Amino acid sequence: MRLEVQDLSFSYEKRQVLDGISLAVEGGEVVGVLGPNGSGKTTLIKCINHILVPEGSVRFGDRDIGSMHPVERARRIAYVPQALSVGMAMSVFESVMIGRRPHVSWGIGEDDIAMVTATLGDLGIQELAFRKVTQISGGERQKVMIARALVQDPALLLLDEPTSALDLRHQLEVMGILRFHAERKQIGVLLAIHDLNLAARFCDRVVILSHGRVRGDGPPAEILTEEMIREVYGVRAMVTRESGISVIVPVSPEGEVP
Amino acid sequence: MTPVGRDDETIGGLFRKMQVERLLFSVALLFCIFLLAVVSIAIGSAGIDAGDVLTAVLAGIAPGHFTPDPMAYTIVWDLRLHRVLFAIVAGFGLAVAGAVMQGVLRNPLASPFTLGIASAASFGAALTIIVLPAAVSSDTAIVISAFSMSIIAAGAIYGLSRYRGITSESMVLAGIILMYLFGAMTSFLQYTGTTEQLQAVVFWMFGSLQRTSWEKLALVTAVVGIVTPLLIWRSWDLNALTLGDQVAQSLGVRVGISRTLTMVAASLITASIICFTGTIGFIGLVSPHITRLAIGGDHRYLIVASGLIGALILLASDSLGRTLLAPQIIPVGIMTSFIGIPFFLYLFMRRKEEYW
Numbered sequence: 001m002r003l004e005v006q007d008l009s010f011s012y013e014k015r016q017v018l019d020g021i022s023l024a025v026e027g028g029e030v031v032g033v034l035g036p037n038g039s040g041k042t043t044l045i046k047c048i049n050h051i052l053v054p055e056g057s058v059r060f061g062d063r064d065i066g067s068m069h070p071v072e073r074a075r076r077i078a079y080v081p082q083a084l085s086v087g088m089a090m091s092v093f094e095s096v097m098i099g100r101r102p103h104v105s106w107g108i109g110e111d112d113i114a115m116v117t118a119t120l121g122d123l124g125i126q127e128l129a130f131r132k133v134t135q136i137s138g139g140e141r142q143k144v145m146i147a148r149a150l151v152q153d154p155a156l157l158l159l160d161e162p163t164s165a166l167d168l169r170h171q172l173e174v175m176g177i178l179r180f181h182a183e184r185k186q187i188g189v190l191l192a193i194h195d196l197n198l199a200a201r202f203c204d205r206v207v208i209l210s211h212g213r214v215r216g217d218g219p220p221a222e223i224l225t226e227e228m229i230r231e232v233y234g235v236r237a238m239v240t241r242e243s244g245i246s247v248i249v250p251v252s253p254e255g256e257v258p
Numbered sequence: 259m260t261p262v263g264r265d266d267e268t269i270g271g272l273f274r275k276m277q278v279e280r281l282l283f284s285v286a287l288l289f290c291i292f293l294l295a296v297v298s299i300a301i302g303s304a305g306i307d308a309g310d311v312l313t314a315v316l317a318g319i320a321p322g323h324f325t326p327d328p329m330a331y332t333i334v335w336d337l338r339l340h341r342v343l344f345a346i347v348a349g350f351g352l353a354v355a356g357a358v359m360q361g362v363l364r365n366p367l368a369s370p371f372t373l374g375i376a377s378a379a380s381f382g383a384a385l386t387i388i389v390l391p392a393a394v395s396s397d398t399a400i401v402i403s404a405f406s407m408s409i410i411a412a413g414a415i416y417g418l419s420r421y422r423g424i425t426s427e428s429m430v431l432a433g434i435i436l437m438y439l440f441g442a443m444t445s446f447l448q449y450t451g452t453t454e455q456l457q458a459v460v461f462w463m464f465g466s467l468q469r470t471s472w473e474k475l476a477l478v479t480a481v482v483g484i485v486t487p488l489l490i491w492r493s494w495d496l497n498a499l500t501l502g503d504q505v506a507q508s509l510g511v512r513v514g515i516s517r518t519l520t521m522v523a524a525s526l527i528t529a530s531i532i533c534f535t536g537t538i539g540f541i542g543l544v545s546p547h548i549t550r551l552a553i554g555g556d557h558r559y560l561i562v563a564s565g566l567i568g569a570l571i572l573l574a575s576d577s578l579g580r581t582l583l584a585p586q587i588i589p590v591g592i593m594t595s596f597i598g599i600p601f602f603l604y605l606f607m608r609r610k611e612e613y614w
Contacts, residue, residue, distance in 0.1 A: 089555030
């Protein structure tokens with residue numbers, strides 16, 4: 001299914017954060033939203049999920065997201081926020097199980113148990129199943145929250161900086177997991193991300209936000225140019241290519257002697 | 259620590275086993291409550307043996323089939339049974355309210371006490387005892403006044419937090435403000451009251467099961483019996499809310515509505531109990547913690563099991579309170595802390611891991 005955002009705007013009180021955003025995400029596609037702090041990445045993701053109510057249109061498949069019942073929306077769209085709150089006194093298995101809420105009435109069925117078990121396996125965290133969520137590392141917790149979103153069985157997965165609190169190895173693992181699930185289940189993945197190199201390597205497309213507007217939208221190799229990085233981030237960078245993937249080496253903030 | 263299997267079958271199997279264990283935990287608690295109830299009815303200034311207690315209870319339920327000792331029958335049905343049942347229902351309700359409040363506010367210190375609902379009830383009672391002329395300040399007037407004040411406090415928490423968005427932080431802050439406000443107003447009333455009035459207020463605030471009756475039991479049971487299933491039904495919302503408001507929202511929970519309704523339900527349970535008993539603290543705070551330490555935080559099991567722990571603590575407290583210094587009766591509000599704290603400390607010290 002296709003996510004289509006058209007002319008989306010949003011203001012907190014009087015401060016306009018997003019101004020006329022249009023973008024689309026196809027099923028199976030991983031799209032990175034890039035941009036400096038305060039450019040509106042988090043707000044955009046919340047607007048798409050209707051946690052914030054924007055002006056403009058957000059359509060998923062043939063439906064307007066705003067007109068969906070909350071549970072109906074939850075069956076199609078999952079969201080992993082940046083600040084991670086974990087369940088109280090819950091095991092990993094139980095925390096992930098909470099993702100089944102839009103699908104269960106009250107009792108937990110065999111298919112729910114099977115799905116949680118399989119997802120823990122996919123993410124390589126089945127050994128943690130009965131550990132308390134408060135006792136695992138940040139990287140493991142991020143995987144638990146992604147597992148929670150995946151058992152929601154969504155057609156669109158929204159993530160807010162899923163890698164920013166993780167070490168190098170977990171960054172690669174988490175991005176790999178997202179790629180893998182996008183392809184296997186044809187889920188559209190839209191994620192806010194800071195790391196340009198991760199975006200270049202794992203995203204099919206990147207959308208660059210600057211001051212609440214879209215500055216660029218396309219494959220990383222076309223969009224992540226030295227000129228774009230200087231304009232949007234005010235940073236001088238070298239962009240080279242390593243086996244077909246852009247590698248961005250930031251050199252110095254604009255105006256400083258390197 | 260539960261052993262962890264690597265193959266998929268084992269993880270699913272272990273989870274199913276855990277679910278069964280949780281049910282068994284509640285069944286075991288029910289059994290303990292039953293035993294303690296029989297003992298509690300049996301003990302007292304006129305001792306009855308357990309067999310006579312059971313016969314007398316059964317004779318009341320199915321008249322004609324049993325031949326109880328007439329004196330045992332009178333003591334059980336007129337004096338002790340409703341008090342024991344009241345302790346069970348009240349303990350259950352206060353603990354359920356605490357479990358729900360802690361969950362929905364994501365705050366380990368939330369309880370009917372820390373949110374000002376109990377201090378509002380105290381104020382209501384003090385208002386009737388001190389300000390109204392003695393002729394009007396009947397037992398019923400105190401109950402109505404205490405109940406109304408609790409409901410006003412719950413409404414005020416909602417009203418204040420609505421201003422800033424119905425988040426857990428704003429509700430907890432509003433609750434704490436109300437707790438101090440009602441506390442100050444009660445102190446002021448006490449300052450102006452006579453010695454006898456003061457004594458009555460202080461005694462009310464100790465919390466007691468002395469004033470129970472079959473009618474009061476019926477009222478409280480009706481409220482607890484209607485509201486608790488609604489809360490259990492919303493368990494998934496409570497579970498989702500532990501992951502934060504935004505995740506809960508992305509899981510289809512209408513966060514503001516859900517939080518408001520569960521808080522109203524928990525406040526209603528609390529108010530309907532403490533207006534009869536006076537302030538029985540601690541049960542609402544500590545029973546959910548004991549339960550989480552024992553069976554984890556899934557609200558589908560937590561709500562009922564917390565209630566049963568609360569029932570057990572209140573019943574044990576009242577039984578000890580009646581017998582420890584007999585014929586003096588120690589108010590149950592004092593005993594709950596004496597009984598509950600060691601129990602809680604034991605679990606708290608033994609389980610070192612961060613569990614909240």
